[in-house]
Amino acid sequence: IKQSNLIGLSTYYNRSYKMNQSSSSINLSDLLSILADACSRGCQVIQFVNHKRLQENNSTQQLNVQYKIANDPRSALTEADLNSQIVIVDCIRSVFGNELNIIGEEDEDEDAKEKQPESSSCENEENRGNVSQVFEKYSVDTVEKRAMDSSLFSKDFQQNDNVMVCIKDVTVYIDPMDGTREFVEGRLNNVQCLIGITHKGIPIGGVIGLPFVSLDDKEDKDGINIVCALHSKKNQIVERVQYLHGKIHRHEEGARSWQSIEEHQDMNDANAATREEEAPLKIFTGDSTRVHKKHSLQYLEKMISESDSTHPMKVCIAGGCGNKILRLAAYASLSPTHHNAIAVMPPGTCSWDTAAPTAVLFAAMEKFGLKAKVTDMFGGELVYNASGKVVTNDLGVFVSCGEEALKYHEKLVKAMRCDAIILDSLLNKYWNDFGDCDGRDKDEEATRLKLKNAQTKEQYVHGTRNEKGYVLKCSDVQSLISDQTDLEGAKLIGYSMPCEKEGSLQLFWRKGTGNGEGIKEMPDEAVILREESGIKVSIT
Numbered sequence: 001i002k003q004s005n006l007i008g009l010s011t012y013y014n015r016s017y018k019m020n021q022s023s024s025s026i027n028l029s030d031l032l033s034i035l036a037d038a039c040s041r042g043c044q045v046i047q048f049v050n051h052k053r054l055q056e057n058n059s060t061q062q063l064n065v066q067y068k069i070a071n072d073p074r075s076a077l078t079e080a081d082l083n084s085q086i087v088i089v090d091c092i093r094s095v096f097g098n099e100l101n102i103i104g105e106e107d108e109d110e111d112a113k114e115k116q117p118e119s120s121s122c123e124n125e126e127n128r129g130n131v132s133q134v135f136e137k138y139s140v141d142t143v144e145k146r147a148m149d150s151s152l153f154s155k156d157f158q159q160n161d162n163v164m165v166c167i168k169d170v171t172v173y174i175d176p177m178d179g180t181r182e183f184v185e186g187r188l189n190n191v192q193c194l195i196g197i198t199h200k201g202i203p204i205g206g207v208i209g210l211p212f213v214s215l216d217d218k219e220d221k222d223g224i225n226i227v228c229a230l231h232s233k234k235n236q237i238v239e240r241v242q243y244l245h246g247k248i249h250r251h252e253e254g255a256r257s258w259q260s261i262e263e264h265q266d267m268n269d270a271n272a273a274t275r276e277e278e279a280p281l282k283i284f285t286g287d288s289t290r291v292h293k294k295h296s297l298q299y300l301e302k303m304i305s306e307s308d309s310t311h312p313m314k315v316c317i318a319g320g321c322g323n324k325i326l327r328l329a330a331y332a333s334l335s336p337t338h339h340n341a342i343a344v345m346p347p348g349t350c351s352w353d354t355a356a357p358t359a360v361l362f363a364a365m366e367k368f369g370l371k372a373k374v375t376d377m378f379g380g381e382l383v384y385n386a387s388g389k390v391v392t393n394d395l396g397v398f399v400s401c402g403e404e405a406l407k408y409h410e411k412l413v414k415a416m417r418c419d420a421i422i423l424d425s426l427l428n429k430y431w432n433d434f435g436d437c438d439g440r441d442k443d444e445e446a447t448r449l450k451l452k453n454a455q456t457k458e459q460y461v462h463g464t465r466n467e468k469g470y471v472l473k474c475s476d477v478q479s480l481i482s483d484q485t486d487l488e489g490a491k492l493i494g495y496s497m498p499c500e501k502e503g504s505l506q507l508f509w510r511k512g513t514g515n516g517e518g519i520k521e522m523p524d525e526a527v528i529l530r531e532e533s534g535i536k537v538s539i540t
Contacts, residue, residue: 025164026096026165026166027164028163028164028230029153029237030150031096031197033154034092035195035205035228036228037091038087039088039208040224041087042085043226043243044243045083045087045138045140046177048139050183080183081176083137084193088193090131090143091143096167099167100170103351103388104173104352105352106176152228152248152249157230157232172195172197173351174352177191178193178320178321179191179319179320179323189264189265190318191320193208194208194322194353194356195356196357196359197356198355203354203358203359203362204232204362205231206228206229207226208322209224209226210225210261215258225241226248227239237363260330261327280404281314281405282316282328282341282342283316283344284324284325284344285318285344286317287319288346291425292344292347296344299411300313300342300412301313304408321354322353322357324345325354326360328361332370333367333368339402340402341402342401342408343400345396347394350393351382354374371406372399372402372406374397377413378413378426378462380395380465383468396426418458423455424455427461430474431474431494433491433492433493435491455494458498459499461497474492474493475492478491491509492508492509496508
């Protein structure tokens with residue numbers, strides 16, 4: 001996974017930020033407007049591909065579908081994904097050049113990017129020609145034909161609203177078509193185009209394009225709705241804009257009309273078994289059969305049954321990460337006092353899936369007085385790595401909105417930290433490193449049994465994260481320990497951090513080879529894993 005360099009665009013767009021400002025800074029309200037415009041053009045590509053499919057007898061066989069993972073429909077990839085991203089990146093680069101960090105789902109291979117030689121001016125023109133052909137093929141206006149609009153939100157934010165930030169602190173995450181599987185299967189209401197903005201690793205803005213969702217009965221069916229969000233210390237935007245007949249404009253009821261997406265989606269939810277007037281706790285999740293979803297729903301059902309609530313939870317099956325979070329935000333913001341919702345997403349989503357809808361949720365939280373939380377399944381914050389080298393939310397995602405939902409959220413992450421099956425499923429690659437089993441003896445068998453028993457208890461997962469928020473691997477812990485004590489050839493095969501011994505990391509070792517017999521003794525003072533953590537370690 002890597003940063004954008006689609007068909008040689010980096011050399012073509014090696015130019016300065018064209019706005020009236022320093023190349024080292026960027027106006028976030030201008031950026032949001034540009035992303036909304038780019039998103040509308042990306043959605044046009046998606047609509048074009050679908051229209052072509054309908055003309056060809058509505059057959060999914062006519063789509064050129066590839067699978068990143070064999071036999072996994074969730075990994076589907078179509079021409080709409082690829083070409084929507086080409087259009088979006090071209091639009092953004094035409095304004096901000098290469099200074100702006102962009103990470104997209106359909107990026108090229110990083111090795112190829114690093115090895116790519118400098119292109120000549122003739123090659124640059126050829127690259128530009130290739131991109132123009134994409135715009136022409138999908139009937140999308142190029143930036144030369146219709147300039148990018150940076151003015152949509154210029155009156156909402158003043159210079160003292162902290163919207164001017166260092167451009168190097170900003171990363172844009174693009175999922176050109178969230179819900180590709182749903183697109184292939186014809187469940188178009190779940191399909192979205194996501195472009196998120198992070199500042200120093202925190203989602204602060206984004207746009208969500210809705211190529212197939214009409215938010216009211218009166219609107220033109222050819223229009224494209226886009227939900228836009230940005231929050232600064234003094235102001236928040238979360239509203240709907242619309243692209244129609246070659247122009248993008250703010251909707252006259254934009255501040256509230258985006259919330260109708262939940263009513264629209266729920267009316268068309270064929271999987272809804274009942275039609276309660278209103279369920280106070282909606283659970284948005286997919287059709288996954290994975291244990292993470294199964295256990296999460298079981299815990300929630302048990303919590304609700306044991307509570308004083310008189311209303312059962314309502315499970316809403318929804319495709320697409322952005323769709324789940326947007327529907328959650330819309331439902332909760334319609335009635336902040338009474339509406340509660342939780343989204344459950346097993347491992348598999350990435351930063352480009354969560355950045356934009358999380359920013360919408362955070363902006364709505366500030367604007368409408370909501371209480372909300374976005375964490376992994378153990379309660380840790382999601383990590384947005386600007387390098388693009390690590391983008392997977394491999395500890396799953398829980399999103400909650402509403403006072404009651406937040407109480408369940410805290411209980412849910414605690415339950416997951418006590419669940420031996422979930423702990424092993426999500427943490428095995430981090431806290432176990434058995435490596436080569438040759439030479440394994442009875443002593444190691446006993447050590448492994450102790451390790452397994454220690455890992456079945458409730459874990460203080462936060463204590464095993466590094467300064468960036470990632471869970472430490474065995475090799476990371478061994479390296480940190482070796483800086484403070486002689487390991488004498490011993491190898492760390494696993495660790496645990498039971499909550500009952502919060503602040504103390506238990507390490508389990510394989511004896512050293514050769515003359516070494518493993519760690520003979522620890523220093524007089526307990527080893528500190530990291531200065532900022534204060535975590536102590538004990539040797540087993």
